[in-house]
Amino acid sequence: MAERMLQFVRLRQAQPEKRDASARREDFGEIYREYAAEAAGAQASRCSQCGVPFCSVHCPLNNNIPDWLKLTAEGRLEEAYEVASATNTFPEICGRICPQDRLCEGNCVIEKDFESVTIGAIEKYITDTAWEKGWVTSPTPRQELPYSVGIIGAGPGGLAAAEKLRKRGYQVHVYDRYDRVGGLLIYGIPNFKLEKEVVLRRWQQYEAGGIHFHLNVEIGRDISLAELRAKHDAVFIATGVYKARDIDCVGTNLKGIVPALDYLTASNRENLGDDVPAFTSGALDAKGKRVVVVGGGDTAMDCVRTAVRQGATSVTCLYRRDKANMPGSMREVKNAEEEGVEFTWLAAPEAFVGAEHVEGVRAIRMHLGLPDSSGRQQVAPIPGSAFTIPCDLAIKALGFDPEDLPQAFGETALTVSRWGTLTVNHRSFMTALPGVFAGGDIVRGASLVVWAIRDGRDAADQIHAYVQAKAGAALATAAE
Ligand SMILES: Cc1cc2nc3c(=O)[nH]c(=O)nc-3n(C[C@H](O)[C@H](O)[C@H](O)COP(=O)(O)OP(=O)(O)OC[C@H]3O[C@@H](n4cnc5c(N)ncnc54)[C@H](O)[C@@H]3O)c2cc1C
Numbered sequence: 001m002a003e004r005m006l007q008f009v010r011l012r013q014a015q016p017e018k019r020d021a022s023a024r025r026e027d028f029g030e031i032y033r034e035y036a037a038e039a040a041g042a043q044a045s046r047c048s049q050c051g052v053p054f055c056s057v058h059c060p061l062n063n064n065i066p067d068w069l070k071l072t073a074e075g076r077l078e079e080a081y082e083v084a085s086a087t088n089t090f091p092e093i094c095g096r097i098c099p100q101d102r103l104c105e106g107n108c109v110i111e112k113d114f115e116s117v118t119i120g121a122i123e124k125y126i127t128d129t130a131w132e133k134g135w136v137t138s139p140t141p142r143q144e145l146p147y148s149v150g151i152i153g154a155g156p157g158g159l160a161a162a163e164k165l166r167k168r169g170y171q172v173h174v175y176d177r178y179d180r181v182g183g184l185l186i187y188g189i190p191n192f193k194l195e196k197e198v199v200l201r202r203w204q205q206y207e208a209g210g211i212h213f214h215l216n217v218e219i220g221r222d223i224s225l226a227e228l229r230a231k232h233d234a235v236f237i238a239t240g241v242y243k244a245r246d247i248d249c250v251g252t253n254l255k256g257i258v259p260a261l262d263y264l265t266a267s268n269r270e271n272l273g274d275d276v277p278a279f280t281s282g283a284l285d286a287k288g289k290r291v292v293v294v295g296g297g298d299t300a301m302d303c304v305r306t307a308v309r310q311g312a313t314s315v316t317c318l319y320r321r322d323k324a325n326m327p328g329s330m331r332e333v334k335n336a337e338e339e340g341v342e343f344t345w346l347a348a349p350e351a352f353v354g355a356e357h358v359e360g361v362r363a364i365r366m367h368l369g370l371p372d373s374s375g376r377q378q379v380a381p382i383p384g385s386a387f388t389i390p391c392d393l394a395i396k397a398l399g400f401d402p403e404d405l406p407q408a409f410g411e412t413a414l415t416v417s418r419w420g421t422l423t424v425n426h427r428s429f430m431t432a433l434p435g436v437f438a439g440g441d442i443v444r445g446a447s448l449v450v451w452a453i454r455d456g457r458d459a460a461d462q463i464h465a466y467v468q469a470k471a472g473a474a475l476a477t478a479a480e
């Protein structure tokens with residue numbers, strides 16, 4: 001083992017420099033700066049190169065983390081990039097937005113006393129360097145195959161499958177109802193976590209590599225799934241989950257109460273330079289407003305931090321459990337706190353109050369009770385504890401459910417779980433329709449980018465096996 005590894009005993013953890021909160025509040029730029037080469041190498045050398053790398057085990061892509069850390073420590077960055085990109089389609093994106101505290105870094109064995117290796121930041125550094133140096137190439141195949149695959153959804157799941165299939169030589173056609181590629185990477189996740197240039201440059205490379213994008217095309221409205229199946233040798237559904245969960249309380253019909261994704265999409269579009277009437281009119285702009293965000297997940301954190309940047313006069317996050325039970329990444333909660341967001345824990349909305357437009361959220365205090373069968377502590381309202389938070393804009397960030405795809409696609413043979421997610425064979429990724437595969441959020445329910453990438457990559461392998469088997473069978477029949 002190289003002497004330069006195991007440096008955690010003398011070198012402290014150092015994340016890349018984080019911009020000062022007061023500066024962060026003023027713009028939508030990413031909040032972390034890049035490592036300098038020396039710092040990246042030094043931080044990588046803290047890895048203990050353990051025999052059973054729990055970081056890899058707990059990375060959904062099973063990235064060979066100790067290997068690329070060692071290569072980085074040795075200054076062999078091009079090789080580090082090759083190893084990192086062998087298992088991950090978007091290492092620079094995961095490095096930025098994976099909840100590392102729950103995945104790789106949270107399971108680093110030196111974490112207990114020495115604080116984990118900064119795996120995410122180093123993964124980002126390796127791949128940003130690869131882009132700078134021109135090592136990231138378009139997915140051009142060595143030979144073209146006469147088979148085509150239709151992919152519905154240009155989010156991380158669809159793109160990961162598209163890249164892998166194109167590299168094998170397939171004619172890949174990606175259909176998306178949005179006008180840009182990236183799914184939630186482009187319109188959901190805000191710029192301060194993931195600058196859009198990082199997504200847009202991938203799109204350019206995929207087009208250069210011969211992947212065909214059909215944008216502003218909604219399957220079920222503009223083209224039917226049946227047409228797509230007739231056109232392609234296989235179809236992959238990666239449409240994500242978009243039906244916003246609603247709040248069941250009095251006053252939800254008042255003006256000024258908006259769903260989180262409408263709000264975030266308007267902000268992202270505005271930052272991309274689009275004309276967004278709902279933003280210009282002020283309906284989806286927090287400037288000068290008292291904002292209340294209801295919810296405690298990553299989407300809620302993105303909303304509160306966006307509102308801060310838009311110039312809200314106050315931003316309150318209302319969450320019915322306590323901080324320890326928040327589903328969002330703790331790192332994001334800390335960032336929000338630093339940026340001036342106020343958290344009201346253990347409180348849930350009881351009613352929205354106002355004449356025509358929302359003027360306040362009446363909330364009630366909650367207490368945590370005994371765990372239910374899932375092990376999660378139940379919450380119950382405390383009688384007589386209601387209080388009102390003044391509010392000009394209320395944002396509902398309570399999570400997402402799947403749309404009714406069998407109905408939207410006119411394919412009742414597609415089967416769904418009791419949550420409405422598509423059911424697939426978990427080995428083959430095939431739905432109940434032969435040759436139609438699915439993965440990402442539409443199968444898992446609202447999840448993570450890294451899991452969508454995993455599904456896209458695995459499904460691509462299964463699609464390849466299916467098409468080859470079908471082609472082999474056709475050849476055998478023709479030869480008979
Ligand atoms: C606000 C927000 C913040 C998040 N932050 C994080 C984070 O920090 N880290 C993280 O790991 N995850 C985060 N997530 C979750 C992550 O974005 C998703 O898990 C991931 O994008 C799912 O990928 P996907 O490819 O399955 O679907 P999506 O990214 O949702 O892409 C689906 C695509 O399908 C298209 N589509 C849908 N229906 C049709 C149709 N009928 N016809 C044509 N096209 C269609 C959509 O337009 C979209 O482009 C966040 C989610 C949200 C909402």
Ligand code: SF4
Pocket residue numbers: 058059060061062063065088094095098100103104105119120123450
């Ligand atoms: S993909 Fe995510 S979980 Fe895996 S090593 Fe990278 S940051 Fe960690």
